[in-house]
Structures are given as structure tokens and as C-alpha cells.
Amino acid sequence: MANIKDVAERAGVSVATVSRVLNGRSPVAGTRERVLAAVAELGYRPDAVARALRTARTRTLGLVISDLRNPFFTELADAVEQEARRLGYSLIIGNAGESTRQQDDHIRTLLDRRIDGLLVSSAGTGSAMLREAADAGTPLVLLDRTVPGVAAPCVRAEGRAALTELAAHLAALGRRRPAVIVAPAGTPVGDERLELFRAALAAHGIALPPERAGASPDLRPEGGRQVMRRLLDLPEPPDAVLATDNLMALGALDEVRARGLRVPSDVALVAFDDVAWFAHLDPPLTAVAQPTRALGEAAVHTLLERVEGREAPSVLLPARLVKRRSCGEPATD
Amino acid sequence: MANIKDVAERAGVSVATVSRVLNGRSPVAGTRERVLAAVAELGYRPDAVARALRTARTRTLGLVISDLRNPFFTELADAVEQEARRLGYSLIIGNAGESTRQQDDHIRTLLDRRIDGLLVSSAGTGSAMLREAADAGTPLVLLDRTVPGVAAPCVRAEGRAALTELAAHLAALGRRRPAVIVAPAGTPVGDERLELFRAALAAHGIALPPERAGASPDLRPEGGRQVMRRLLDLPEPPDAVLATDNLMALGALDEVRARGLRVPSDVALVAFDDVAWFAHLDPPLTAVAQPTRALGEAAVHTLLERVEGREAPSVLLPARLVKRRSCGEPATD
DNA sequence: CCCGGGCGTGTAATCGATTTCCTGACTCGC
DNA sequence: GCGAGTCAGGAAATCGATTACACGCCCGGG
Numbered sequence: 231m232a233n234i235k236d237v238a239e240r241a242g243v244s245v246a247t248v249s250r251v252l253n254g255r256s257p258v259a260g261t262r263e264r265v266l267a268a269v270a271e272l273g274y275r276p277d278a279v280a281r282a283l284r285t286a287r288t289r290t291l292g293l294v295i296s297d298l299r300n301p302f303f304t305e306l307a308d309a310v311e312q313e314a315r316r317l318g319y320s321l322i323i324g325n326a327g328e329s330t331r332q333q334d335d336h337i338r339t340l341l342d343r344r345i346d347g348l349l350v351s352s353a354g355t356g357s358a359m360l361r362e363a364a365d366a367g368t369p370l371v372l373l374d375r376t377v378p379g380v381a382a383p384c385v386r387a388e389g390r391a392a393l394t395e396l397a398a399h400l401a402a403l404g405r406r407r408p409a410v411i412v413a414p415a416g417t418p419v420g421d422e423r424l425e426l427f428r429a430a431l432a433a434h435g436i437a438l439p440p441e442r443a444g445a446s447p448d449l450r451p452e453g454g455r456q457v458m459r460r461l462l463d464l465p466e467p468p469d470a471v472l473a474t475d476n477l478m479a480l481g482a483l484d485e486v487r488a489r490g491l492r493v494p495s496d497v498a499l500v501a502f503d504d505v506a507w508f509a510h511l512d513p514p515l516t517a518v519a520q521p522t523r524a525l526g527e528a529a530v531h532t533l534l535e536r537v538e539g540r541e542a543p544s545v546l547l548p549a550r551l552v553k554r555r556s557c558g559e560p561a562t563d
Numbered sequence: 564m565a566n567i568k569d570v571a572e573r574a575g576v577s578v579a580t581v582s583r584v585l586n587g588r589s590p591v592a593g594t595r596e597r598v599l600a601a602v603a604e605l606g607y608r609p610d611a612v613a614r615a616l617r618t619a620r621t622r623t624l625g626l627v628i629s630d631l632r633n634p635f636f637t638e639l640a641d642a643v644e645q646e647a648r649r650l651g652y653s654l655i656i657g658n659a660g661e662s663t664r665q666q667d668d669h670i671r672t673l674l675d676r677r678i679d680g681l682l683v684s685s686a687g688t689g690s691a692m693l694r695e696a697a698d699a700g701t702p703l704v705l706l707d708r709t710v711p712g713v714a715a716p717c718v719r720a721e722g723r724a725a726l727t728e729l730a731a732h733l734a735a736l737g738r739r740r741p742a743v744i745v746a747p748a749g750t751p752v753g754d755e756r757l758e759l760f761r762a763a764l765a766a767h768g769i770a771l772p773p774e775r776a777g778a779s780p781d782l783r784p785e786g787g788r789q790v791m792r793r794l795l796d797l798p799e800p801p802d803a804v805l806a807t808d809n810l811m812a813l814g815a816l817d818e819v820r821a822r823g824l825r826v827p828s829d830v831a832l833v834a835f836d837d838v839a840w841f842a843h844l845d846p847p848l849t850a851v852a853q854p855t856r857a858l859g860e861a862a863v864h865t866l867l868e869r870v871e872g873r874e875a876p877s878v879l880l881p882a883r884l885v886k887r888r889s890c891g892e893p894a895t896d
Numbered sequence: 897c898c899c900g901g902g903c904g905t906g907t908a909a910t911c912g913a914t915t916t917c918c919t920g921a922c923t924c925g926c
Numbered sequence: 927g928c929g930a931g932t933c934a935g936g937a938a939a940t941c942g943a944t945t946a947c948a949c950g951c952c953c954g955g956g
Contacts, residue, residue, distance in 0.1 A: 244936045278676045280912035282612045343611045480843045510813045577906045613942035
């Protein structure tokens with residue numbers, strides 16, 4: 231592969247001049263064209279590795295995602311990648327699979343590769359490397375999940391408005407015994423969603439007692455199904471269930487069907503995260519839609535601010551309610 | 564961040580010695596420990612960028628995936644990433660979103676970054692950069708999709724056995740008018756699947772006439788839905804439909820439901836690609852499962868063979884049929 | 897006693913770019 | 927016609943590692 235020296239030779243100039251032409255500095259018309267011709271003839275492309283070494287900027291960002299197979303995070307990762315690329319950055323994605331060890335593993339190699347900035351939707355809260363990265367001065371932005379003790383801006387969605395609307399929606403449909411399938415302890419957003427929902431229900435005089443708030447052991451369908459099983463076995467089973475994550479909602483739906491019950495006539499079901507195939511379920515699922523694409527874009531922008539050395543605040547974007555048919559209402563989309 | 568010179572100074576040796584200790588060559592016990600102590604005290608980690616420049620190996624692979632949002636490819640990308648990491652390589656993932664332009668864009672930046680090898684599940688067949696990469700000598704392996712005119716091993720699944728079993732399954736259930744929703748022209752695997760299925764059906768004396776093989780304009784639900792619409796409007800509508808991709812199957816299911824018809828009583832539905840949530844649909848979908856994880860691993864192994872300069876053959880792994888309830892049979896899982 | 901072979905380690909070249917410093921030519925004004 | 931200012935472009939340092947080569951030391955054999 232041709233390097234800058236080959237180009238310089240062919241154009242009859244020094245490497246400095248070639249570099250200047252390619253980076254849009256000084257050189258004059260005549261020289262400029264000779265250099266560009268040589269570049270074209272040799273098919274020269276600057277070596278990003280050498281450039282990174284010299285400039286101390288790799289133009290690469292790292293993204294460590296808690297679970298890439300979860301469609302919400304797939305979409306998020308895709309949004310981040312697109313926006314990063316639009317702004318001239320490559321993205322190295324690491325999937326932690328909800329394991330702190332793998333997460334730390336990824337962060338370490340990313341730091342070794344001298345990425346310009348790091349985006350993390352943390353699995354668990356006890357990540358040593360995360361703290362180390364922050365302390366080492368690597369620009370860091372948290373995504374979707376805050377981590378106590380790590381001083382970095384966090385970009386995530388917030389469900390107040392959507393959950394308020396949901397409470398009203400359920401109240402209007404006469405649902406009086408709501409329940410929540412909460413994300414496992416250690417994922418802060420789960421509790422927040424529970425409390426916001428509880429407060430919103432209270433405004434309609436509807437209670438959400440502790441026994442109708444079940445924490446799932448994991449963020450997968452099986453965990454959601456287990457909680458739903460316990461909920462339906464209650465002496466007074468719920469008539470509406472909110473799952474704070476899309477995969478747990480799927481498992482919950484399985485349990486309802488396995489008992490020969492129906493959504494929404496026997497129990498209403500609402501999920502957090504509006505993933506594409508919710509619209510293809512039967513019935514189409516009502517969901518609290520996070521602004522996934524906007525989150526990804528905001529995360530990249532916030533991170534690049536920090537890469538440039540500027541301060542950047544946390545970002546909270548509102549989620550919105552997408553009403554479909556899983557609460558008993560006719561679809562609106 | 565500490566560099567090798569700092570470590571050398573602190574340990575009272577030369578940089579060469581530090582490098583040798585870290586790469587497991589010669590140095591003797593005493594020196595060795597002093598160096599390791601200095602490394603630990605300074606928290607030194609070698610700069611992968613500098614190392615890559617010097618050794619001409621980045622220990623990074625590139626993966627350009629045709630559509631990351633398609634769950635089949637998400638799983639595939641995840642499998643590739645895990646295996647690559649297990650073998651000491653980082654992975655830069657680029658999502659082409661089924662666009663040749665974006666794909667070429669990605670390939671170009673990956674080449675600029677001097678990745679050691681490139682894995683591509685090509686969107687379309689007319690990629691100029693793909694040919695350029697192959698010609699430039701970058702180790703290249705195709706994934707899931709062959710590209711005519713590009714000389715590179717291809718790792719993909721092959722459905723003969725599964726489709727043979729499927730034909731028997733449908734025949735046994737008395738389905739006589741099968742149809743296929745084929746991937747758009749330009750994705751070679753679509754036609755192959757159609758022909759294998761047709762041949763398998765013929766063995767049972769069942770015909771698959773051209774009007775019951777509809778090509779979808781894209782690999783998304785809407786495309787599948789359009790084809791299903793045409794199929795159901797035929798004077799003799801099919802009693803079993805195979806979609807050669809998971810997203811098209813979803814759209815097809817939508818159309819069936821929209822007409823008030825039922826799966827499997829009115830029409831059986833089978834999808835290619837067994838993605839996790841097929842089991843959560845109602846009814847759970849019978850599917851031709853590609854060995855996704857094995858494909859990802861084989862792709863990485865094949866690519867690394869080529870990176871080492873060895874020849875590597877194409878890999879064809881058999882898909883298998885996962886019978887659920889969408890053809891009228893009781894579930895087997 | 898001296899010479900040669902091994903072995904541990906240091907010096908310096910190298911990878912491919914960017915960038916600082918400097919030189920030389922040209923222009924312009926007095 | 928000559929000094930000052932401008933500007934294009936070259937030489938060389940630099941980023942942080944790896945590694946070829948050389949050197950010095952120790953040991954054993956003749």
C-alpha cells in the first residue's frame with residue numbers, strides 16, 4: 231500500500247507538502263494539482279494508525295453496551311454508530327452481556343486502543359474499570375443507566391409524562407389493580423420507573439402496594455415470566471401489568487397465554503421500550519417508547535463535547551406513550 | 564498516561580528491555596521483576612496504536628453487516644464479536660442498512676484503519692470497494708451472502724436438509740399449495756432457498772408454480788406483507804407460506820391477521836432464521852434455524868486463517884428445522 | 897593466558913504520518 | 927536598486943512502540 235513518501239516522490243515534492251495539501255493548508259495551485267494527481271494515480275489513502283499516533287487522536291469512540299441482543303440496545307447502538315460516523319468517528323462496540331467482568335474487559339482494551347471517548351450503558355454498578363477510566367481522564371458518558379460514584383454526564387430517557395398518561399389511560403379503562411415487573415436491583419432506572427408510575431396512579435386514587443411490584447432476577451423473558459406467575463397467583467391478581475423492559479414483557483405475555491388468559495380482556499399489558507416487533511404481536515403492545523435515536527445522537531454529541539475538553543451536562547429526554555391494543559383501547563397506530 | 568520510556572526510567576533499564584519483558588523474550592529474573600514492578604506502579608499499558616504502527620498489525624477486524632437491526636444479523640454480529648475477542652481481536656462493526664453506498668463507506672474507513680481482516684455480509688452485489696479490498700490484498704471473508712466476482716471464501720448456512728424436512732412436514736400435514744416469499748433479486752441466497760424448497764417439494768409430488776413464488780422488494784416486514792397480499796389474492800391462494808427471512812415473515816403474519824385469517828388453520832407459515840422472539844409469537848413460528856453462533860465463529864476462524872496468510876475454504880453449515888405450531892402440528896419445544 | 901561463544905542489555909533505526917523551524921525566492925515600497 | 931516582508935516548501939523532530947545490531951561480560955577450552 232502506497233504511503234506518503236511514495237506520493238511525495240511521484241509528485242516531486244516533500245512529504246510535508248503532501249501532508250499540507252491533504253490537510254488543506256497553504257500550498258499553491260500548481261503543486262497542489264501535482265500532489266492530488268499522484269494521490270489519485272497511486273490510490274493513496276493516509277494511514278489512520280500513523281496519523282493517530284502523531285496527533286494523539288484516533289477518531290474512534292468506544293461503546294460498551296449492557297446487552298446487544300436486547301432490541302432496545304441494538305437500536306441504541308445503531309443510532310450511536312450512525313451519528314458517530316456522520317461526525318467522522320468510527321465506533322468499536324463491545325457487548326457486556328450484562329456481565330461486569332466482560333464490561334471491564336472491554337473497557338480495558340478500548341483504553342489500550344486510545345479511543346477518544348467512551349460511552350457505557352453499564353451492566354451492574356460495581357465496575358472498577360469504569361472508575362479507573364473516569365479517573366484516567368478518558369472522556370466518558372453514561373448511557374441509559376447512571377452509575378453511583380462515577381462522575382460523568384448521563385444520557386437517558388425519563389418517563390414521567392408517559393407514565394402519567396399511562397396512569398390516566400388505565401384509570402379511564404377502569405383498571406384498578408395495577409402491577410409492575412421491575413428490573414433487577416442494581417439497575418437504577420427500574421426503581422425510578424416504579425416510583426413515577428406509583429405517583430402517577432396515586433393522582434387517580436389508585437394504589438400500587440408492594441406485593442404488586444415484583445423484581446425480576448434478570449432482564450430476560452424468563453425473569454418477566456416468573457414475576458408474572460407470582461402476580462397472577464396473588465389472591466387479588468392485577469388487571470394491568472407494566473413491565474419496565476421489553477424482554478420481560480415478552481415473558482410476561484407467555485405466562486398469560488400459558489394460563490389460557492387473554493390480553494387485554496383478562497389483564498392489560500404495557501412494556502417499556504417500544505421495539506419494532508411489538509406492533510406485530512397479537513395484540514399489538516401498548517408501550518412507553520424511549521426516543522432511542524435521539525438518545526444515541528445526544529450521547530455522541532455529549533461525548534464529543536467532553537472530547538473537545540468542554541463541560542457537558544446530563545441529558546434527560548422524555549419518553550412517550552404509544553397506545554396500541556394491549557390495554558383494551560382501539561389502536562391508534 | 565505513562566509510556567514505555569517512563570517505565571524504563573523507573574526500572575533503570577532501557578526501553579528495549581521493557582519491551583522484551585512485556586513480550587516474554589530473554590531478560591533474566593532480577594531485571595524482569597524490577598520492570599514488572601515499575602509497570603505495576605505506573606499502571607502502564609502499552610499503546611496499541613504505536614504497537615500497530617510498528618508491527619503492521621492492528622489486532623482489529625472489521626465487520627460490515629447488511630442490516631444490524633435485523634435480529635438474525637444482530638445475533639451473528641454478537642457471535643462474531645465474542646469469538647474475535649476470545650482470540651484477542653477487537654471488532655469494528657459497520658451497519659450498511661442494506662445500502663451499497665454505506666457499505667462502501669464503511670469498507671473504506673476500515674481499510675484506512677488498517678484492520679487485519681474484513682468480514683462482509685454484503686448488501687447488494689455491486690460493491691466497488693469490496694472488489695478493491697480484495698484486490699488490495701486485505702484478507703476478506705464473505706458472511707451469509709456470496710458476491711459474484713469477488714474471490715473470497717464465504718461462510719454461510721445451507722438449507723437442503725431443513726427444507727427437505729420441511730417439505731415432508733408440510734406434505735404430511737396435507738398442505739398441497741405451498742408458496743414462497745423470496746428475498747429481493749440480488750440476494751443470491753433467496754433464489755437458492757426457493758430452488759431447494761421446490762426440489763424438496765417435487766419429491767412429494769407437490770408443485771411450486773412461479774406465481775406462488777413472489778419476490779419481495781426489500782427484506783423488511785412491509786415487503787413480506789405486500790407479497791403475502793398478492794399470494795392471498797390468487798384464485799387459488801396458498802395453504803402454506805415460507806418466508807426466506809425473519810422480518811418478511813413478520814409482515815406476512817400481519818397480513819394474514821389483518822384479513823381475519825388464522826395461522827395455521829387457514830395458512831401455515833414458516834420463516835427462515837430462527838430468532839428468539841418467534842417462540843413468543845402466537846402461534847409460535849416454525850422456522851428454519853441457521854446455526855448463527857457457529858457461523859460467526861467459523862467466519863472468524865476462516866478470516867484469521869487468511870490473516871495468517873493461509874488458504875481457507877468456504878464453509879457451509881447445515882440449517883435445521885425447528886417445528887413449532889405455525890403449520891398445524893403440536894409444538895415440539 | 898587468550899580467544900571465542902553465548903547471553904543480557906543498550907543504541908538507534910523504523911513504522912507513516914504531522915508539524916515546527918528554517919531557507920530561499922519573490923514582491924513591494926521607498 | 928535595495929532592504930523588508932510574505933509565502934511556498936524542504937529538513938528534521940516527533941508520537942510510542944518493536945527489533946536489528948552491537949557491545950560487554952562471563953565462562954570454558956586450548
